[in-house]
Amino acid sequence: MHARLAVRTAVCLALLLALAVIGYEVTESPGNQIFGKTVVRGPTNQRVVALTYDDGPNPPYTNRILSVLRAERVRATFFVVGRAVVAYPGVVRQEVEEGNAIGNHTWSHGHLVLYDERGVRQTLERTDRAIYAAAGIHTRIMRPPFGARDWLVLREARKLRYVPVMWSVPLPRDWDYPTAHVIAARVLRYVGDGSIIVLHDGNRGIVCEGRRVSPRLCDRNADVEATRLIIRTLKQKGYRFVTIPELLRLQGRATRTAYHASG
Ligand SMILES: [Zn+2]
Incomplete structure (x- = not known):
């Protein structure tokens, strides 16, 4: 009985791990338009x-x-x-x-999927201010570090009018x-x-x-x-x-x- 439970637990854990790996890959895959x-x-x-x-x-x-x-x-x-x-x-x-x-690549190259709304906004806005202070321009293109994004990241970027x-x-x-x-x-x-x-x-x-x-x-x-x-x-x-x-x-x-x- 215990052996069966152990096998089931192991299978479940393996499945969860596989899902996590797939999810992680999807957030960084450059071509996907899911988010x-x-x-x-x-x-x-x-x-x-x-x-x-x-x-x-x-x-x-x-x-x-x-x-x-x-x-x-x-x-x-x-x-x-x-x-x-x-x-x-x-x-x-x-x-x-x-x-x-010039494009905005965030303030410290963080993985944006780990940020909340405010964090995403702040890292983009702070970088925008630095670019403006340096070169007198505002850019409206951004690239998420590692290519990592999800719905929240793209929604906040779009709210700030970033492509x-x-x-x-x-x-x-x-x-x-x-x-x-x-x-x-x-x-x-x-x-x-x-x-x-x-x-x-x-x-x-x-x-x-x-x-x-x-x-x-x-x-x-x-x-x-x-x-x-x-x-x-x-x-x-x-x-x-x-x-x-x-x-x-x-x-x-x-x-x-x-x-x-x-x-
Ligand atoms: Zn980078």
Whole structure:
């Protein structure tokens, strides 16, 4: 009798665990629209692609990426983390001055599914204030850290008039420090018309400068070189690079609220 009870308990626990794992995966899966609409890709009938960078600003790597973009005459979108924005406001200002777009990637890169309504609002609003103080603009695009969202997260983001932006090219796992060639190959394998690519110019908005942390934690050199490789290859294939707000305009959506400079 006891043995049967033990088996049943074990089966129930295994099922619960499986459900929890599936639930967790669904909240982070970039393409699912279960919790509400998000932007996953741009128009698939135009030879355009959007390069996006998460987790910065993070000098000197963000600056190096900006140099590559400048040299290649390409504009990208930076989803910045509030705590890094206040540490390096000049880098954000430069991103904007050079024609790149900014997105809100929360204040401290928390997992938003664990936040309540007020928490979601506060982390987005505090980051918005930091971006405005740094660069004089308000952005209306956001990307939840880890891609993690549920109904509550998307509802609060929408109340603040944010367009949630995910991605279509599977993450190249650049946080595991692969070489630039590996990052580029992982991205290029999946790029198509209207693709949204994610690279990282920082590491969850961690401010490494002047801290007693491993310098490797913030090392994004491979992403700098991967940027060059990806741009050159895609240009040869006839792709045009657009920012996320430009991508949204091509789709005819959210033109006025997606992104605007505040006067
Ligand atoms: Zn992130």
